Amino acid sequence: MLKINNLHASVEEKSILKGINLEVKAGEVHAIMGPNGSGKSTLASVIAGKEEYEVTAGNILLENEDIEELAAEERAHKGVFLSFQYPVEIPGVSVTNFIKTAINANRKAKGLEDMPANEMLKLIRSKSEMLEIDRKFLSRSLNQGFSGGEKKRNEIFQMAMLEPKLAILDETDSGLDIDALRIVANGVNKLKSKDNAVILITHYQRLLDYIKPDFVHVLYNGKIVKSGTAALAHELEEKGYDWIKEEVNA
Amino acid sequence: MSKYTEDDLREELKTKEYEYGFYTDIESDTFPIGLNEDIVRAISKKKDEPEWMTQWRLEAFKVWKEMKEPDWANVHYTKPDFQAIAYYSAPTSVDPNKTLDDVDPDLLAMYKKLGISVDEQKKMNNIAMDIVVDSVSVATTFKKTLAEKGIIFMPISEAIQEHPELVKKYLGTIVPTKDNFYAALNSAVFSDGSFCYIPKGVKCPMELSTYFRINQAGTGQFERTLVIADEGSYVSYLEGCTAPSRDENQLHAAVVELIALDDAEIKYSTVQNWYPGNAEGKGGVYNFVTKRGLCEKNAKISWTQVETGSAVTWKYPSCVLKGDNSVGEFYSIAVTNNFQQADTGTKMIHLGKNTKSTIISKGISAGKSQNSYRGLVQVSSRAENARNFSQCDSLLMGNECGAHTFPYIEAKNKTAQIEHEATTSKIGEDQIFYCNQRGIDTEKAIALIVNGFSKDVLNKLPMEFAVEAQKLLEISLEGSVG
Numbered sequence: 001m002l003k004i005n006n007l008h009a010s011v012e013e014k015s016i017l018k019g020i021n022l023e024v025k026a027g028e029v030h031a032i033m034g035p036n037g038s039g040k041s042t043l044a045s046v047i048a049g050k051e052e053y054e055v056t057a058g059n060i061l062l063e064n065e066d067i068e069e070l071a072a073e074e075r076a077h078k079g080v081f082l083s084f085q086y087p088v089e090i091p092g093v094s095v096t097n098f099i100k101t102a103i104n105a106n107r108k109a110k111g112l113e114d115m116p117a118n119e120m121l122k123l124i125r126s127k128s129e130m131l132e133i134d135r136k137f138l139s140r141s142l143n144q145g146f147s148g149g150e151k152k153r154n155e156i157f158q159m160a161m162l163e164p165k166l167a168i169l170d171e172t173d174s175g176l177d178i179d180a181l182r183i184v185a186n187g188v189n190k191l192k193s194k195d196n197a198v199i200l201i202t203h204y205q206r207l208l209d210y211i212k213p214d215f216v217h218v219l220y221n222g223k224i225v226k227s228g229t230a231a232l233a234h235e236l237e238e239k240g241y242d243w244i245k246e247e248v249n250a
Numbered sequence: 251m252s253k254y255t256e257d258d259l260r261e262e263l264k265t266k267e268y269e270y271g272f273y274t275d276i277e278s279d280t281f282p283i284g285l286n287e288d289i290v291r292a293i294s295k296k297k298d299e300p301e302w303m304t305q306w307r308l309e310a311f312k313v314w315k316e317m318k319e320p321d322w323a324n325v326h327y328t329k330p331d332f333q334a335i336a337y338y339s340a341p342t343s344v345d346p347n348k349t350l351d352d353v354d355p356d357l358l359a360m361y362k363k364l365g366i367s368v369d370e371q372k373k374m375n376n377i378a379m380d381i382v383v384d385s386v387s388v389a390t391t392f393k394k395t396l397a398e399k400g401i402i403f404m405p406i407s408e409a410i411q412e413h414p415e416l417v418k419k420y421l422g423t424i425v426p427t428k429d430n431f432y433a434a435l436n437s438a439v440f441s442d443g444s445f446c447y448i449p450k451g452v453k454c455p456m457e458l459s460t461y462f463r464i465n466q467a468g469t470g471q472f473e474r475t476l477v478i479a480d481e482g483s484y485v486s487y488l489e490g491c492t493a494p495s496r497d498e499n500q501l502h503a504a505v506v507e508l509i510a511l512d513d514a515e516i517k518y519s520t521v522q523n524w525y526p527g528n529a530e531g532k533g534g535v536y537n538f539v540t541k542r543g544l545c546e547k548n549a550k551i552s553w554t555q556v557e558t559g560s561a562v563t564w565k566y567p568s569c570v571l572k573g574d575n576s577v578g579e580f581y582s583i584a585v586t587n588n589f590q591q592a593d594t595g596t597k598m599i600h601l602g603k604n605t606k607s608t609i610i611s612k613g614i615s616a617g618k619s620q621n622s623y624r625g626l627v628q629v630s631s632r633a634e635n636a637r638n639f640s641q642c643d644s645l646l647m648g649n650e651c652g653a654h655t656f657p658y659i660e661a662k663n664k665t666a667q668i669e670h671e672a673t674t675s676k677i678g679e680d681q682i683f684y685c686n687q688r689g690i691d692t693e694k695a696i697a698l699i700v701n702g703f704s705k706d707v708l709n710k711l712p713m714e715f716a717v718e719a720q721k722l723l724e725i726s727l728e729g730s731v732g
């Protein structure tokens with residue numbers, strides 16, 4: 001599904017990713033953990049194709065295709081989805097209108113007609129029910145005045161609507177209370193299949209209690225410095241990151 | 251006047267940015283350039299006008315000669331040479347007695363290009379339509395249906411002949427000839443426009459619509475619109491404008507007067523898409539328009555405008571709230587791109603008691619354009635309990651454009667409640683990346699963001715117009731973010 005080879009990336013001449021290697025196969029869940037500022041969100045943005053980040057070495061293969069030259073929307077059309085750590089506000093554009101536009105843009109890229117309105121409504125209804133999203137919420141302006149939890153739930157709603165091949169969830173758990181966390185995790189689990197993959201960026205073990213990762217990686221100072229199974233996440237929960245920093249700096 | 255050649259046409263077709271920039275080669279009857287008493291008389295004669303009308307024009311011309319072109323607006327342009335313009339141009343194949351079925355097929359093809367196939371409009375939209383090309387009304391549809399209700403909707407040139415008492419009573423009462431330079435000019439040389447009268451208690455069953463188009467090179471267009479809603483009546487009126495792309499600037503100086511008598515309501519919507527000039531700032535229409543409405547007791551006037559075109563816009567649709575409890579509204583979206591300049595806004599003059607006004611202005615600036623909101627809220631000493639709410643939002647795209655807000659408030663009655671809110675925001679790269687990430691390309695993302703920003707105003711437009719307006723917003727901002 002996704003193969004990252006020796007990826008180096010920088011922004012404004014500042015080098016942030018310094019040789020990332022990662023392989024994610026269909027059907028897998030990978031967790032990426034690591035202290036603040038280590039480059040987790042940058043990695044997510046680079047995979048998604050944010051232009052301000054410059055790839056200085058290495059490459060990213062999506063289903064064996066180098067996506068270097070693809071614009072962000074083209075990567076999205078190929079099934080890359082990023083749940084943002086900080087989703088932006090778009091005043092005056094309702095949650096419904098936004099997702100409708102997104103769905104139809106993706107269909108257009110595949111040469112399909114717009115989704116018929118009744119089908120769209122049905123889909124919106126079923127996905128919002130699954131995530132226990134209130135009808136009124138759907139007509140609010142995108143992310144405007146949303147609580148942290150509402151923003152994250154809305155991201156997962158969009159994911160559920162778009163059914164991506166590769167979902168990258170950047171700290172989707174922060175800002176969620178325990179009930180919301182369960183609902184969101186449940187949504188992610190429902191999406192999971194043998195044909196798609198999930199990358200969870202998180203600080204906390206608690207999300208991983210709900211979504212079981214196959215692999216856990218620690219990102220530190222722009223590199224993956226340790227990889228392991230779910231047990232590694234428990235270890236990090238107990239001991240923090242200092243011992244890893246020491247190991248790296250030793 | 252320089253002749254329009256095939257080379258010009260080819261040139262024109264190259265400027266693909268402007269979708270409506272085609273020129274229709276219909277034979278036309280154009281006056282020599284320049285303006286003097288003889289030309290004013292000639293225009294009047296051409297229209298077979300009664301003597302009172304000729305005199306009215308001549309007086310306006312006298313007033314105009316003494317006036318100076320205003321320069322207080324935040325726009326910079328080479329002042330037009332008023333002696334280098336032809337003041338009358340009519341497609342010769344038009345005969346006012348013809349029905350729509352007899353209209354020149356070339357003209358009809360032109361409307362098709364404009365996306366306003368009259369046949370279609372007739373069938374689908376229940377819109378009665380008057381089309382003014384250059385200076386002359388071409389056809390008015392639905393005349394019969396309207397006549398049954400006693401509604402008069404016809405070219406103003408015809409109204410001068412057929413309903414002189416109404417025209418005489420109201421013309422120039424809301425916008426006096428000496429109101430301003432362009433209004434005086436318009437009063438002297440206006441060649442056509444629309445006239446509309448809704449009788450007492452009648453709710454006009456369909457949208458009334460006028461489409462203006464400048465076709466001929468080197469001509470000015472000076473339409474005059476007069477809408478009278480008698481007591482307790484209601485009308486919704488739409489106005490659309492386009493012009494072909496040309497290198498030289500074209501002048502458009504219209505006057506619109508609205509009269510809402512006791513308990514009447516007029517909704518006046520405009521989608522203005524005059525040629526804005528090319529990406530280097532060459533050509534484009536100078537749009538100097540005076541629009542004003544008078545509200546008697548309990549009457550209401552709403553101006554809704556979507557301004558995407560013109561090189562220079564100078565336009566302040568206003569309401570004089572004379573009657574007690576009358577209501578004035580102004581909803582505006584003004585888009586400027588490339589080198590466009592817009593100075594637009596409104597005046598709400600509160601004279602009566604308990605009068606209320608609402609102003610919502612959305613300015614969108616891109617490229618190297620300048621977009622100014624200029625608004626006056628005036629409360630007279632007699633206007634007890636007047637209320638106004640104003641909101642002016644600006645959206646900027648890129649770093650080279652400008653947004654300016656000039657709100658003026660003059661309150662002479664201390665019971666007045668006036669609220670003003672203003673915001674300025676920028677389309678952020680983060681917003682665009684967010685949309686891109688969801689599979690929405692940048693053009694579409696901008697359209698989405700701009701539509702969201704403009705929603706409060708778009709919602710005020712009649713359905714059919716809202717869709718067209720959205721498309722226009724999209725077209726006008728194409729290529730504005732690199």
Ligand SMILES: Nc1ncnc2c1ncn2[C@@H]1O[C@H](COP(=O)(O)OP(=O)(O)O)[C@@H](O)[C@H]1O
Nearest residue numbers: 011012016035036037038039040041042043052
């Ligand atoms: N657009 C940017 N401009 C400048 N520095 C940036 C930018 N984005 C990220 N950085 C820097 O890159 C480093 C990694 O940031 P980030 O990827 O957000 O870390 P994490 O998500 O792991 O907390 C930080 O030092 C951050 O300040």
Ligand SMILES: [Mg+2]
Nearest residue numbers: 040041042085
């Ligand atoms: Mg982060």
